[in-house]
Amino acid sequence: MISGGSKLKFGGWRGAAILSVSAAVLALAACEQNKGPASVDEARLVAADKEPGAWMSHGRTYSEQRFSPLEKINASNIKDVGLAWQFQLSTNRGVEVTPIVVDGVMYVTSAWSPVYALNAKTGELLWKYDPEVPKETGKFACCDVANRGVAVWKGRVYSATLDGRLVALNAKTGKPDWIVKTTPDGMPYTITGAPRIAHGKVFIGNGGSEYGVRGYVSAYDAETGKLAWRFYVTPGDPSKPQENKALEMAVKTWSGDWFKQGGGGGSPWDSMSYDPETNTLMFGTGNGAPWDRVKRSAGKGDNLFLSSIVAVDADTGAYKWHYQTTPGDDWDFDSTQTLIQADLTIDGKPRKVVMQAAKNGFFYVIDRTDGKLINAHNFVTTNWATAIDPVSGRPIESGDPRYTKGISLVMPSGFGGHNWHPMSFSPKTGLAYIPAQDVPSAYGSDDHYAYKNGEWNVAQNPALNTMPTDKKALAAVKNSLKGKLVAWDPIAGKEAWHVDHKGPWNGGTLATAGGLVFQGTIDGHFNAYDASNGKPLWSQDIYTAALAGPMSYEIDGEQYVAVGAGFGTLFYIIGGFALDQHLGVPENGRILVYKIGGKAVLPKPNLTKIPVPQPPAQTASAAVVATGQMKYQTYCVYCHGYNAIGAGVIPDLRYSGLLGDSKAFKGVVLGGERKSLGMVSFASVLNDADADAVRAYLIQEAGRAYADEHPAKAGK
Numbered sequence: 001m002i003s004g005g006s007k008l009k010f011g012g013w014r015g016a017a018i019l020s021v022s023a024a025v026l027a028l029a030a031c032e033q034n035k036g037p038a039s040v041d042e043a044r045l046v047a048a049d050k051e052p053g054a055w056m057s058h059g060r061t062y063s064e065q066r067f068s069p070l071e072k073i074n075a076s077n078i079k080d081v082g083l084a085w086q087f088q089l090s091t092n093r094g095v096e097v098t099p100i101v102v103d104g105v106m107y108v109t110s111a112w113s114p115v116y117a118l119n120a121k122t123g124e125l126l127w128k129y130d131p132e133v134p135k136e137t138g139k140f141a142c143c144d145v146a147n148r149g150v151a152v153w154k155g156r157v158y159s160a161t162l163d164g165r166l167v168a169l170n171a172k173t174g175k176p177d178w179i180v181k182t183t184p185d186g187m188p189y190t191i192t193g194a195p196r197i198a199h200g201k202v203f204i205g206n207g208g209s210e211y212g213v214r215g216y217v218s219a220y221d222a223e224t225g226k227l228a229w230r231f232y233v234t235p236g237d238p239s240k241p242q243e244n245k246a247l248e249m250a251v252k253t254w255s256g257d258w259f260k261q262g263g264g265g266g267s268p269w270d271s272m273s274y275d276p277e278t279n280t281l282m283f284g285t286g287n288g289a290p291w292d293r294v295k296r297s298a299g300k301g302d303n304l305f306l307s308s309i310v311a312v313d314a315d316t317g318a319y320k321w322h323y324q325t326t327p328g329d330d331w332d333f334d335s336t337q338t339l340i341q342a343d344l345t346i347d348g349k350p351r352k353v354v355m356q357a358a359k360n361g362f363f364y365v366i367d368r369t370d371g372k373l374i375n376a377h378n379f380v381t382t383n384w385a386t387a388i389d390p391v392s393g394r395p396i397e398s399g400d401p402r403y404t405k406g407i408s409l410v411m412p413s414g415f416g417g418h419n420w421h422p423m424s425f426s427p428k429t430g431l432a433y434i435p436a437q438d439v440p441s442a443y444g445s446d447d448h449y450a451y452k453n454g455e456w457n458v459a460q461n462p463a464l465n466t467m468p469t470d471k472k473a474l475a476a477v478k479n480s481l482k483g484k485l486v487a488w489d490p491i492a493g494k495e496a497w498h499v500d501h502k503g504p505w506n507g508g509t510l511a512t513a514g515g516l517v518f519q520g521t522i523d524g525h526f527n528a529y530d531a532s533n534g535k536p537l538w539s540q541d542i543y544t545a546a547l548a549g550p551m552s553y554e555i556d557g558e559q560y561v562a563v564g565a566g567f568g569t570l571f572y573i574i575g576g577f578a579l580d581q582h583l584g585v586p587e588n589g590r591i592l593v594y595k596i597g598g599k600a601v602l603p604k605p606n607l608t609k610i611p612v613p614q615p616p617a618q619t620a621s622a623a624v625v626a627t628g629q630m631k632y633q634t635y636c637v638y639c640h641g642y643n644a645i646g647a648g649v650i651p652d653l654r655y656s657g658l659l660g661d662s663k664a665f666k667g668v669v670l671g672g673e674r675k676s677l678g679m680v681s682f683a684s685v686l687n688d689a690d691a692d693a694v695r696a697y698l699i700q701e702a703g704r705a706y707a708d709e710h711p712a713k714a715g716k
């Protein structure tokens with residue numbers, strides 16, 4: 001642990017110490033604390049509704065509803081809302097942050113984990129902390145090097161870095177007070193999630209289940225950075241004692257040798273929700289590693305606590321309850337989506353619930369006092385299960401979703417009926433607003449799978465990691481990808497209304513007391529809808545996607561709405577084929593902030609399509625190209641995209657100047673010459689012939705794109 005020392009000192013405390021502890025003294029101390037920036041404590045967070053102009057924690061309140069009580073911006077004046085200010089981030093990689101705003105300061109993070117403090121009224125930079133994450137860490141980030149934001153507590157700003165550090169920054173200066181490493185060296189863990197804080201403890205999870213890790217949540221003392229507890233999502237070696245009773249229960253649901261393949265997955269990489277009434281921390285857990293349960297657990301068992309919502313005592317980490325949304329996961333069905341608490345009246349009874357629109361396509365309403373299912377219904381097309389049995393709480397599977405007979409087309413897929421893009425809930429309308437999508441995937445086991453530390457270990461047939469090259473077939477695939485904003489009635493267990501979008505992978509949502517729902521869309525707009533019926537009320541052309549969760553705050557009597565905007569994140573990396581354009585190198589991400597009468601102008605980027613250069617002549621045989629394609633689809637596709645079509649933020653290899661130069665190409669792919677940019681050596685899994693075969697496959701795909709752009713020359 002690195003300790004920077006400087007503890008906050010509060011004037012008046014020394015004098016108070018000689019007095020007996022009384023309510024008056026405590027009130028004085030609280031008042032003193034409130035003088036500095038980010039002086040947020042549990043009392044202030046629990047009473048967050050008394051400060052509707054602030055957004056002091058990730059989901060605004062401990063309930064994580066992402067509902068703003070502000071109503072100055074509403075249906076009657078949304079037409080007058082314009083850009084107040086914008087702040088350009090330092091990278092063009094994925095923007096997933098939800099800003100925190102308290103006492104006039106906005107705290108945001110961006111890809112590669114830097115933290116910025118901004119004047120929330122003007123966007124002026126107050127300080128920036130750059131943890132200098134080594135770029136080679138990017139290889140271990142399945143879905144971009146994003147970061148979802150900070151937590152604030154008693155004068156400090158807490159943030160986690162992609163390479164597994166938890167950092168406590170002085171809110172005044174941006175200098176670290178302490179830093180702890182929360183993940184082991186030598187394993188492909190990453191952190192993209194925002195920490196949460198309650199009862200003096202900082203909670204942080206981690207990601208890595210696509211690579212094979214043993215997921216866990218850690219709690220640290222917010223003052224000192226000392227580890228308080230750790231809850232492992234999966235059991236360890238079954239021949240040894242487990243860490244706790246919960247894992248003794250969990251290990252009985254496993255078979256096979258998951259513990260020799262990195263640990264079985266389950267990484268809790270995003271959602272958490274703290275219930276101050278019962279001092280309970282709930283968190284969502286990730287998919288199994290590898291995805292294929294046959295390879296992970298001999299095809300048997302529920303594999304606790306994968307794909308679950310888990311509740312623990314916030315002070316000790318002791319297990320309280322769990323609800324597993326996807327028993328024995330086979331599909332990358334993380335259950336890490338937004339966890340929203342609400343008090344609802346269901347069947348005439350007041351119920352304390354926690355809600356999740358899970359990746360697997362079902363919306364769950366769960367009693368948060370005991371983890372029992374109240375209702376669950378599908379909010380998108382689900383063909384892997386027809387329903388959730390209301391008594392057992394288990395999915396009723398249909399067909400052959402576990403691809404036991406070969407290849408199965410499953411809906412939804414690992415992209416999720418809903419992914420990390422935050423959901424919101426309005427207690428005024430009683431509706432949850434889900435960034436939903438229909439994105440199917442083909443699943444099939446990889447007969448040649450063998451666990452390799454540090455690589456993708458999903459045990460899926462790499463032949464499936466491609467798209468049709470026939471134009472009609474590709475168009476059919478694109479048309480099958482749907483995105484929509486779904487307003488869900490959690491009491492009735494059904495959709496109230498929806499808005500169709502132009503494609504999948506749209507932004508998180510914000511619900512406001514002004515009767516609005518804000519959401520960015522993948523077609524480059526930031527929009528507002530009527531929260532009661534979905535009527536489109538406002539749309540701004542922002543030239544890029546806004547996928548992060550929007551938020552709202554008030555300063556000097558004016559309401560602001562903020563959203564992170566930019567390219568990057570999973571679909572923008574792997575799904576270039578669906579974006580239908582090559583935009584060159586996209587601009588850096590931005591924080592966009594709107595208010596009534598805002599007159600700032602967003603600079604219009606140059607979105608001219610860049611022609612594909614003429615590739616070198618193909619000299620390799622068809623067999624070598626086929627080998628290259630399979631190696632590409634095993635090791636390269638997750639960053640460089642299906643069919644070698646890039647989306648801009650990571651180089652599109654069809655444009656590479658190295659395609660005609662075997663030695664130079666190998667210098668990068670095997671020699672690691674661009675490690676400092678994030679392109680590490682793949683010499684541990686590819687040999688010289690493999691690298692040349694990948695290059696031959698890229699020449700083929702570059703030739704295909706070039707011919708499309710030059711039909712006359714190609715003789716078509």
Ligand code: CA
Nearest residue numbers: 209287332334
């Ligand atoms: Ca996953």
